[in-house]
Amino acid sequence: MAKILIGKYEATIYPEGEGYTGAISLGFGPDGKRQRLKRKGKTKAVVKDKLIKAVKALESGVTASETYTVRDAVNDWLSKGLKGRSERTVTKLRILAETHVIPGLGKIKLQQLRADHVDEWLDGLAGKLATTTLREIHSVLKRAIRQAQARDMVLRNVADLVTTPKGTDGRPSRALTRQQAAAVLRAAKSSELHAYVVISLTTGVRTEEARALRWDHVITWIPDLKAWHPVTEAGFKHKRFAIYVWRAVREGGDTKTRKSRRTLELPKLAAEALRRHHISQATQKLRAGEAWQDHDLVFCTAVGTPLDAANVRRAFRKITKDAEIGTNWTPRELRHSFVSIMSDQGVPIETIADLVGHAGTSVTEAVYRHQLRPVITKSAQTMNAIFGEKPTG
Numbered sequence: 001m002a003k004i005l006i007g008k009y010e011a012t013i014y015p016e017g018e019g020y021t022g023a024i025s026l027g028f029g030p031d032g033k034r035q036r037l038k039r040k041g042k043t044k045a046v047v048k049d050k051l052i053k054a055v056k057a058l059e060s061g062v063t064a065s066e067t068y069t070v071r072d073a074v075n076d077w078l079s080k081g082l083k084g085r086s087e088r089t090v091t092k093l094r095i096l097a098e099t100h101v102i103p104g105l106g107k108i109k110l111q112q113l114r115a116d117h118v119d120e121w122l123d124g125l126a127g128k129l130a131t132t133t134l135r136e137i138h139s140v141l142k143r144a145i146r147q148a149q150a151r152d153m154v155l156r157n158v159a160d161l162v163t164t165p166k167g168t169d170g171r172p173s174r175a176l177t178r179q180q181a182a183a184v185l186r187a188a189k190s191s192e193l194h195a196y197v198v199i200s201l202t203t204g205v206r207t208e209e210a211r212a213l214r215w216d217h218v219i220t221w222i223p224d225l226k227a228w229h230p231v232t233e234a235g236f237k238h239k240r241f242a243i244y245v246w247r248a249v250r251e252g253g254d255t256k257t258r259k260s261r262r263t264l265e266l267p268k269l270a271a272e273a274l275r276r277h278h279i280s281q282a283t284q285k286l287r288a289g290e291a292w293q294d295h296d297l298v299f300c301t302a303v304g305t306p307l308d309a310a311n312v313r314r315a316f317r318k319i320t321k322d323a324e325i326g327t328n329w330t331p332r333e334l335r336h337s338f339v340s341i342m343s344d345q346g347v348p349i350e351t352i353a354d355l356v357g358h359a360g361t362s363v364t365e366a367v368y369r370h371q372l373r374p375v376i377t378k379s380a381q382t383m384n385a386i387f388g389e390k391p392t393g
Helices: 044-060 070-080 087-105 115-126 131-150 178-188 194-203 207-212 268-291 309-322 333-344 349-356 362-368 379-387
Strands: 002-006 009-016 019-028 034-041 218-222 227-230 241-245 262-265
Touching: 002 044, 009 044, 019 044, 034 044, 070 087, 070 131, 087 115, 087 131, 115 131, 178 194, 178 309, 178 333, 178 379, 194 207, 194 241, 194 268, 194 309, 194 333, 207 309, 241 268, 262 349, 268 379, 333 349
Parallel strands: none
Antiparallel strands: 002 009, 009 019, 019 034, 218 227, 218 241, 241 262
């Protein structure tokens, strides 16, 4: 059994099984037991090389075992590194990790992961995924390794050394034309999502804002009192209505930005849709009985619980199919449609930015608006003029 010196440690390499084993004595632990670091290989040279790397890692403070993989690092990050994140965010990151990161790189030992591995992996995904998705997936790997670094499991984060490649062009968001919008409103009449579609299309609220809307944030103007009051107190037997867009389905329940907090007057079409929806929900509540969970949500499931975004997307696809405009539409494109229709009717970009809760006009102009005509008018009045004073539902 040969003895060699590796750094300040004495090591031995000896035959074992069909190869060799190398061992380094690390002295005695707090429990009085001898501590030894072992590495195995088919030849003495391979074992010696492994021992040298192990000593370097030991001296640098790295504590990960030789078997600690990228999969282990990602799973550790998912279980320990997402504290305080919303359930929605955690679910999204877990899906990205389990769908792309772990299948692609999971088996590689973390200490053996190289920038070339990450480069090749991302390049292989670039032809299949949009650039935004690639960035998110790359971020999952970087953050998982960063946590492993903080816990002395690896020396450096090789994922930080790699540039995310350009992916496929994602499908750009579209906007409904005025005729398509009218067709969608007609098709939505028979759907439980009718009021949701009307509100989204005629006010431009984000889908996450619509799903978080509460009844006490639907308000009506009382002329005698010269004040706005919740419909939960004043009812719907009035002429003017508005909504407080103060909440969203986000961590903490806040809107996307402070500028996103806004109060929007409702066009008559939207107010009537909400009135009917309120009656329908009361019937639904009676039918559910003790199963009903009261969250005061305007849009909810058959038992009062928050709507799931995926279920909203499925229901909306059925509406667009019935409207004969295809199924390749998403609820968020109702917001794009609102901006486009407002602009087409001459509402200035500054007013539209305020209506949709943007801090400035750049995002509105670059992303949402599809037609430009600068003439002044108001949102609710414009929608009344487009879809008529009389309710369509």
